Amino acid sequence: MDQPLIASDPHAEIREEVAKLCARFPGEYWRKVDRERAYPTDFVKALTEGGWLGALIPEEYGGAGLPLSAAAAILEEIHRSGGNAGACHAQMYIMGTILKHGSPEQKKRYLPGIASGALRLQAFGVTEPTSGTDTTALRTVAKRDGDNYIVNGQKIWTSRAEHSDLMLLLARTTPRDQVQKKTEGLSTFIVDMKAALGNGLTIRPIRTMMNHNTTEVFFDNMVVPAENLVGQEGRGFRYILDGMNAERLLISSESIGDAKWFIRKAVDYSKERVLFGRPIGQNQGVQFPIAKAYAQMRAAEALLKLGLEKFEAGLPCGEEANMGKMLCAEAAWAAGEACIQTHGGFGFAEEYDVERKYREARLYQVAPISTNLVLSYVGEHVLGMPRSY
Secondary structure (H helix, E strand, O other), rough: OOOOOOOOOOOOOOOOOOHEEEEEEOHHHHHHHHHHOOOOHHHHHHHHOOOOOOOOOHHHHHHOOHHHHHHHHHHHHHHHOOHHHHHOHHHHHHHHHHHOOOOOHHHHHHHHHHHHHOOOOOEEEEOOOOOOOHHHOOOOOEEOOOOOEEEHHHHHOOOOHHHHOEEEEEEEEEOOHOOOOOOOOOOEEEEEHHHHHHOOOOEEEEOOOOOOOOOEEEEEEEEEEEEEOOOOOEHHHHHHHHHHHHHHHHHHHHHHHHHHHEEEEEHHHHOOEEOEEEEEHOOHHHHHHHHHHHHHHHHHHHHHHHHHHHHOOOOHHHHHHHHHHHHHHHHHHHHHHHHHHHHHHHHHHHHHOOOHHHHHHHHHHHHHHOHHHHHHHHHHOOOOOOOOO
C-alpha cells in the first residue's frame, strides 16, 4: 500500500529519518501515554533534539529553514507510524505569526530557544466558550496600562497549556463597538506562561475522548509586557489568518498519515486472519471498504499536495487548504471505519491500537475548523454564493 519513496520526492530522506525515530516509540509507548492521560515528553524531546520541531525556523535562529511541505512530511510520518503529533504540532504553525509579524527583538529572543527545545511554543489562545469559531466575537480584553497590557477573560480548548512555556494569545484591545470592521481591534501577544501561572493565569484540564492535553485558561488581571505585542495593535486577527492555511495543510497531512496507518493495519490483518478456511481479505465485503478508503485517501492526498505547492509558491491556497482539511479528515475516518470493521471485536481491544487511533482521527472533522464552516467557505469564496452566516 505504501508508495515507494522515489527520487522526485524532495522529502524522502526526511520521511525515512522520522520513521526511524518513531520506531523507537511503538504502540506500547502510546498506549501507556493514552492510558495515563500523560504528555509524551520523551517523544517530543526526541523530535526536538532531532531538529524536526524547528523545521520551519530559519537557520539564522537555529532551525532548519525548511518549507511547509517538509513540515507536512514530518507530521504525516508521525501519524503513519502510529503516533500522534497533537502534542507538538502547534509549534510549527504558531511560530509563523512570529516569523512573519514579530519584531527582530522578539525573533532573537524566542526563536533560538524554540529551535533548541529550551522553550516550548505550543499553546494557542484563540477559542472562547461563548464565541467558538466566531473569533471576532471573543471577549478576552487586553487593556494598555503604561508599559504593560492587563488581560482579563477566558479561553477554551487551549491544548498543551500545561506543557508550554509560551502562548500566542489573541485578545481585543479596542471595543467591538468602536471599530469600523469587526475584524479590527484584535491584537496578538506572546505570553510567558511560566511567569504568568499563579499571577493572573489559571489552567484547568479538560478530559476528552482522546488524550489531547487540552485545557481552559482564565486570565484575571494578567500582566503582559507591551514589548510582547506582536506587530501592530489592532491587527492581530489578520496575523492569525495568515497562519490558518498553514495550520489546515499541516493538520491535513496528519490525517493522511492516519489514513495510511489504518489502511496498512487493515490490509495486514485481512491477510492474517483466517475464518472458514480462508483469509478474510479474500471476501469482497472486507476487501472493498479498504480499497475504497485507499482511493479516497489518494484523492485527498493529491489535493493536499496541490495546496502545499501553491502555499510555497506564494499563491492563494484557501480553497485547497480548506477542502483539503475536510477531505483528508474524512479519508482518515473512512479508513478508520474500514479498519475497525475488518478487525471486528479485536478493533476495540486496546492492544491493537485501532481504537486509540480511531478516537484521535475523529477530532479533525471538528478541529481546527468544522466541516460546516469549510463548506460555508467553499460556498461563499469559491462558488460565489451569498454568505451563509
